[in-house]
Amino acid sequence: MIVCSCYAVTDRDIRHAAWSGARTACQVAELCGAGSGCGGCRETVHELLAESHGERHMHTARLTTVVAEAVPA
Secondary structure (H helix, E strand, O other): OEEEOOOOEEHHHHHHHHHOOOOOHHHHHHHHOOOOOOOOOHHHHHHHHHHHHHHHHHHHHHHHHHHHHHOOO
16 A cells, blocks of 8 residues: 555555664655655554564564474473
8 A cells, every 4th residue: 555645655665664674764764755755654654663663573582482492401
């Protein structure tokens, strides 16, 4: 879905920016332009960043748990 109509940036583009290391809306704007135009999408950019980093953290925690359980004591 288009999140930033000023620069035709999708939610997928913003998630990709987050997974590439963007932690703030300013960093997302630098990578793909979202949030640097009229500002109407900034709230959604913040939500997608939070969601993406939460998922990333949960995924990493799950992998750590699986590896720890697989290694014999």
